[in-house]
Amino acid sequence: xRRANPVPDAAHRSVRDAGREPAFGRVSAAFDKARQARPxxxxxxxxxxxxxxxxxxxxxxxxxxxxxxxxxxLQDAALPADRVELEIDLWDERETNVAHPSDSSQxxxxxxxxxxxxxxxxxxxxxxxxxxxxxGGGLATSFQSGRVFRYxxxxxxxxxxxxxxxxxxxxxSGVQLPPQEQSKPLPLLLGIxxxxxxIHVVHAGLVAWRGQGVLVGGGSGxxxxxxxxxxxxxxxxFLGDDQCGLQALEGGSFLGHSLYGGARVAPNHxxxxxxxxxxxxxxxxxxxxxxxxxxxxxxPTQLARTATIRAIVxxxxxxxxxxxxxxxxxxxxxxxxxPTSLFTAFGAGARGFERLAQLVERVPCFWLELGRxxxxxxxxxxxxxxxxxxxx
Amino acid sequence: xxxxxxxxxPNDGVAAKVFEGEAIIINLSNGIYxxxxxxxxxxxxxxxxxxxxxxxxxxxxxxxxxSAGQAQADLExxxxxxxxxxxxxxxxxxxxxxxRPRSVGATGLRYDSPRLEIYRDIGHLLxxxxxxxxxxxxxxxxxxxxxxxxxxT
Numbered sequence: 001x002r003r004a005n006p007v008p009d010a011a012h013r014s015v016r017d018a019g020r021e022p023a024f025g026r027v028s029a030a031f032d033k034a035r036q037a038r039p040x041x042x043x044x045x046x047x048x049x050x051x052x053x054x055x056x057x058x059x060x061x062x063x064x065x066x067x068x069x070x071x072x073x074l075q076d077a078a079l080p081a082d083r084v085e086l087e088i089d090l091w092d093e094r095e096t097n098v099a100h101p102s103d104s105s106q107x108x109x110x111x112x113x114x115x116x117x118x119x120x121x122x123x124x125x126x127x128x129x130x131x132x133x134x135x136g137g138g139l140a141t142s143f144q145s146g147r148v149f150r151y152x153x154x155x156x157x158x159x160x161x162x163x164x165x166x167x168x169x170x171x172x173s174g175v176q177l178p179p180q181e182q183s184k185p186l187p188l189l190l191g192i193x194x195x196x197x198x199i200h201v202v203h204a205g206l207v208a209w210r211g212q213g214v215l216v217g218g219g220s221g222x223x224x225x226x227x228x229x230x231x232x233x234x235x236x237x238f239l240g241d242d243q244c245g246l247q248a249l250e251g252g253s254f255l256g257h258s259l260y261g262g263a264r265v266a267p268n269h270x271x272x273x274x275x276x277x278x279x280x281x282x283x284x285x286x287x288x289x290x291x292x293x294x295x296x297x298x299x300p301t302q303l304a305r306t307a308t309i310r311a312i313v314x315x316x317x318x319x320x321x322x323x324x325x326x327x328x329x330x331x332x333x334x335x336x337x338x339p340t341s342l343f344t345a346f347g348a349g350a351r352g353f354e355r356l357a358q359l360v361e362r363v364p365c366f367w368l369e370l371g372r373x374x375x376x377x378x379x380x381x382x383x384x385x386x387x388x389x390x391x392x
Numbered sequence: 393x394x395x396x397x398x399x400x401x402p403n404d405g406v407a408a409k410v411f412e413g414e415a416i417i418i419n420l421s422n423g424i425y426x427x428x429x430x431x432x433x434x435x436x437x438x439x440x441x442x443x444x445x446x447x448x449x450x451x452x453x454x455x456x457x458x459s460a461g462q463a464q465a466d467l468e469x470x471x472x473x474x475x476x477x478x479x480x481x482x483x484x485x486x487x488x489x490x491x492r493p494r495s496v497g498a499t500g501l502r503y504d505s506p507r508l509e510i511y512r513d514i515g516h517l518l519x520x521x522x523x524x525x526x527x528x529x530x531x532x533x534x535x536x537x538x539x540x541x542x543x544x545t
Contacts, residue, residue, distance in 0.1 A: 329412055329414060330411040330412050330414070331411065331412065331414035331415075331416050331427060331429070334409060334416045335416055335425070335427060335511070338416070338418060338425070339418065339423070339425050339511070339513075339514045340514065342418065342420065343420075343423040343514045349407075349420055350405075350407045350420060353407040353409070353418055353420070354407070354409075357409040357411075357416075360411075361411060
C-alpha cells in the first residue's frame with residue numbers, strides 16, 4: 001500500500017516542501033495567507049477517494065459549495081489524519097484578496113485568457129519545467145521530471161506534487177466556476193493522482209446491486225445516464241453516470257470506484273425519474289442541454305463508493321417500445337469502452353488499454369437497446385448482473 | 393514494397409488485443425482505432441508473432457480454402473493499408489529466432505478476404521487540439537504499491 005502522508009504541521013511541511021518545484025512553496029505560502037485572511041471561512045472535510053484518504057480544504061464559501069458537492073457521497077468524517085494520502089487546498093481570491101504568487105504561471109494565465117494560440121511557446125519560462133501541453137482550453141506543465149504538475153486555465157491555477165500527495169489551487173472567483181468544475185472538479189490532477197494509485201479513470205457509468213457492479217459504457221448520447229438513473233430509481237446503487245475509476249485486483253477481478261456524485265440529464269428527460277425530480281430544482285443547468293443533478297441529495301442511501309464489476313452493458317438508443325438485451329462480443333465492448341477512455345488528456349495509454357481488455361475478457365458483455373419503456377431497464381440490468389455473478 | 397520476405401512490426405504507441413476471432417487495434421498517438429475479424433485477426437496474430445509475409449501466406453493456405461496467389465494478394469493489400477495507417481512498419485526478415493506458431497488447427501475453412509475497419513471519429517476530434525498527452529508523457533515512479541485483494545475474499 002502506498003505510504004500514507006499524515007497531515008504535517010508547519011515545521012514538517014517546510015522540510016517536505018524543500019524538494020518541490022520552488023514555485024510550489026510560494027503557492028503553499030499564499031494558501032496559508034488566504035487561510036489567515038479568512039479563518040472563519042475555512043471549509044474542511046475528509047473523504048475516501050479510490051480507497052484512500054483525502055483531505056479537502058477550501059477557503060471561500062461559494063468555492064467550497066461548488067467543489068465539495070460532487071464529492072459529498074465520498075465523505076468520511078471519521079477518517080483519521082494519519083490516513084490522509086492526498087491533501088487538496090484551494091482558495092478563492094475574490095473572497096480572500098490573496099492572489100496567486102507571481103511566477104511563470106501568470107504568463108500562462110494571460111495566454112489562456114486571451115485565447116492566444118501557440119501556447120507551447122508563449123509564457124515565461126523559469127527554466128525548470130520539463131514539458132508543456134495545451135489541454136482542454138488550458139496549459140499543462142510538468143516540473144521535476146513529472147513529480148510536480150501544474151494546470152492553468154482561465155481563472156484557475158492548480159498544482160499537484162505527486163510525491164508529497166498535495167494539490168494547491170487558486171481560483172479567481174468561486175461564483176464564476178465553469179460548469180465542468182461544478183460537476184467534475186479537478187479532473188486532470190485527480191486523474192493523474194488516481195493513476196499513481198493504480199486506478200484508471202474510464203469513460204463509463206457504474207451502478208451496483210449490493211456491491212456487485214455493472215459498468216455502463218458507450219460514447220456521448222448512447223444512454224449511459226438514462227440507464228444509470230433508471231437503475232437508481234429502483235434501488236440500485238449509483239456510482240457515476242459517465243466516469244468511474246477502474247482498479248485491477250489480485251485474482252483477476254476488477255473494482256469500480258465512484259469519482260463524482262453528479263449526473264447530467266437532458267431537461268425533458270427528468271420526467272422519467274420522478275424521485276430525482278425533487279432534486280432537480282437544486283440542480284444547475286450545465287452547458288446548453290443538460291441539467292446537473294446530485295442523486296445523493298435525494299437518495300442518500302443509494303450512493304456507493306465501490307463495487308466489484310460483474311458485467312458490462314452497452315446501451316444505445318432504439319426506436320422500439322421495449323428495451324431489449326443481447327450479448328455483445330468482446331471486441332464490440334472494447335471498441336465502445338477503450339477509445340473514449342484512452343483518448344483524453346493524460347489518458348492511461350497502453351496500460352489502460354490492457355486493463356480494459358482484461359476486464360472485457362473477464363465479464364459478460366451485453367447490448368441494451370433502449371426502448372421507450374425506461375422503467376423496464378433495471379430488470380434487464382439485473383438479469384445481466386445475475387449472469388455475471390453466475391460466472392464468478 | 394512488400395515482399396514475401398517482409399516482416400511487419402507493430403509501431404510503438406499501437407495497442408492491440410485479439411479475442412473471439414476479432415482484432416481490436418488502437419493507435420494511441422492519433423486516436424484512430426481499427427478492427428479486423430476472422431482472417432484479418434489471424435493475420436494480426438501472425439504479425440505480432442513475428443512471421444514474415446511468406447510464412448503468413450503458408451498459414452492462411454493451410455487453414456483456409458484459398459489459393460496461395462489469392463492469399464498473397466490479400467495480404468499485400470492489407471499489409472499496405474496497415475503501413476499506410478502507421479500501425480506497422482515493414483522490415484526485411486533477418487532470420488532471427490522468434491515465436492512462430494506452427495499449429496494450424498482446423499483446415500479447409502471458408503475464406504473471406506480480410507478487411508480493415510477504420511474508426512476516425514475520435515482521431516478527428518483530437519486533430520483539432522493536438523497534441524494530446526498521455527500519462528506516459530509525465531512518467532514518475534510512485535512509491536511501490538501492493539495490489540489489493542477483492543473485498544470480502
